Amino acid sequence: MRLSKVDCEIWECVCKLVCCIVRLHMSWPVSGIMDAVFCGIVILQVFTSVLCFPNGAPASACVDMIPRHGAVQPQPNPAPYTIHPSSTAFQTGNPITVVIKGPDYRGVLLEARSGSDSKALGSWQTPPDNTKFLECSGNQQGAITHANTNIKNNSTVYTWIPPATAKNIVFVATVAQQRTVFWVQVMSSTSTEGGGTSLDVHNSAERTVTPVLIIPLVLLANVQFLLA
Numbered sequence: 001m002r003l004s005k006v007d008c009e010i011w012e013c014v015c016k017l018v019c020c021i022v023r024l025h026m027s028w029p030v031s032g033i034m035d036a037v038f039c040g041i042v043i044l045q046v047f048t049s050v051l052c053f054p055n056g057a058p059a060s061a062c063v064d065m066i067p068r069h070g071a072v073q074p075q076p077n078p079a080p081y082t083i084h085p086s087s088t089a090f091q092t093g094n095p096i097t098v099v100i101k102g103p104d105y106r107g108v109l110l111e112a113r114s115g116s117d118s119k120a121l122g123s124w125q126t127p128p129d130n131t132k133f134l135e136c137s138g139n140q141q142g143a144i145t146h147a148n149t150n151i152k153n154n155s156t157v158y159t160w161i162p163p164a165t166a167k168n169i170v171f172v173a174t175v176a177q178q179r180t181v182f183w184v185q186v187m188s189s190t191s192t193e194g195g196g197t198s199l200d201v202h203n204s205a206e207r208t209v210t211p212v213l214i215i216p217l218v219l220l221a222n223v224q225f226l227l228a
């Protein structure tokens with residue numbers, strides 16, 4: 001039918017890189033700084049190979065849930081998807097099921113969270129066909145992601161076991177119809193613990209780590225590129 005996803009990603013990468021080098025060398029009348037920043041980002045992407053994940057989201061996506069699909073932007077809200085837990089009340093240890101309703105989808109990253117905390121809570125059970133676990137927040141069964149790009153739909157049922165600590169849970173999903181068409185952090189309504197244990201609260205300091213690390217890397221990539 002066509003090139004494999006990975007081939008496409010590599011090809012896309014090479015094209016962007018070549019295009020970027022050509023632009024710089026021909027000194028097109030475009031902002032040089034913007035071009036340099038753009039090139040830095042592209043080079044970074046090539047070197048780190050974080051462009052392509054046909055086999056599921058990487059652990060680095062656990063917090064922001066943004067697919068590492070290069071410069072592709074999420075679709076604007078509202079998403080055509082809704083997340084449906086089987087119940088809005090849960091008891092510690094009793095499984096509840098979650099379905100994502102909407103058009104067929106191929107990519108997914110699904111977590112249970114508490115309030116605005118980005119920690120992945122609870123324990124997902126045996127992943128349905130074409131999906132797998134993703135370790136998030138040090139929790140081996142903290143998230144589910146796609147295992148391939150086969151179709152998932154409203155018959156794809158995810159099963160989750162609540163932890164002892166959470167009182168309010170929201171299911172949060174990034175859903176991709178295709179590589180370039182996805183919605184980030186689609187949320188279910190809140191499910192509440194039947195009992196009365198205290199809310200699990202953590203700060204989200206890790207949110208700031210990625211940008212802080214990336215800025216010097218982009219600058220470094222630019223310096224190396226311009227000197228080459």
Ligand SMILES: *[C@@H]1O[C@H](CO)[C@@H](O)[C@H](O)[C@H]1NC(C)=O
Pocket residue numbers: 151152153154155
């Ligand atoms: C969901 O997708 C599976 C696999 O492609 C298919 O067998 C099933 O009929 C679909 N279900 C619905 C409700 O579309």
Ligand SMILES: *[C@@H]1O[C@H](CO)[C@@H](O)[C@H](O)[C@H]1NC(C)=O
Pocket residue numbers: 101153154155
């Ligand atoms: C599931 O999807 C199919 C096909 O899009 C649709 O006909 C059906 O009504 C959906 N079922 C539910 C429970 O949303």
